Amino acid sequence: MHELAITQAMIELVKEHAEKAGAKKVGRINLVVGELSGFVGECVQFYFDQMSEGTIMKDAELTFKRVPTMGRCRDCSKEFEIKEMNWTCPSCKGNSIQLVGGNELFVESIEVEDYGNKGA
Numbered sequence: 001m002h003e004l005a006i007t008q009a010m011i012e013l014v015k016e017h018a019e020k021a022g023a024k025k026v027g028r029i030n031l032v033v034g035e036l037s038g039f040v041g042e043c044v045q046f047y048f049d050q051m052s053e054g055t056i057m058k059d060a061e062l063t064f065k066r067v068p069t070m071g072r073c074r075d076c077s078k079e080f081e082i083k084e085m086n087w088t089c090p091s092c093k094g095n096s097i098q099l100v101g102g103n104e105l106f107v108e109s110i111e112v113e114d115y116g117n118k119g120a
Contacts (some may be wrong), residue, residue, distance in 0.1 A: 003043035006105070009023055010044075011051055018056055023112035026060040030111070034067040034104035069102030 010029070018026050033039045041064045052058050069082040075094035087097045 002038070002078065003040055003048050004047055005026040007044050007047035007051060010107060011048070011055070011057065012056060015055065018112050019113055021114070023056060025113040025114055026057045026110060028063060029062045030055070030063045030065065030108045032065045032067060032104050032106050032108045034102040035055055035069050036099075036102040037105040039105055042054055059114040065106050065108065066094055067101055072100045074098055 010031070014026060014029055031044075033041070043063075045062055048057075048060075048062055052060065070079060071082045071087065071089075072079045073089035073092060073094050074096040076089060076092040078089055078091040079100060080090050082097070082102070088095050089097065
């Protein structure tokens with residue numbers, strides 16, 4: 001159920017930045033989501049559709065860029081994608097692995113329209 005809180009925070013962030021930019025309408029919100037974030041896109045989309053009614057975000061498109069789980073071997077410094085939770089370095093077979101990607105969850109960009117400056 002943390003998607004509700006994530007969606008609320010995202011809407012506040014987008015609203016703040018869109019207002020600062022003088023936007024009249026938000027067309028698209030681009031999100032980056034790591035596979036370890038526990039984020040369920042369908043839930044966020046559902047909450048967003050409900051919570052954006054009556055705002056400049058109504059009918060905005062949400063896009064989700066998925067980031068795989070990535071690790072770095074502390075023994076040989078090799079970076080690799082962690083698949084099926086196999087935390088063994090494919091290069092040296094070491095198991096001292098540092099997580100370097102996959103837990104991301106942020107707004108990468110906001111695409112807005114500014115109707116207020118036409119003809120000015």
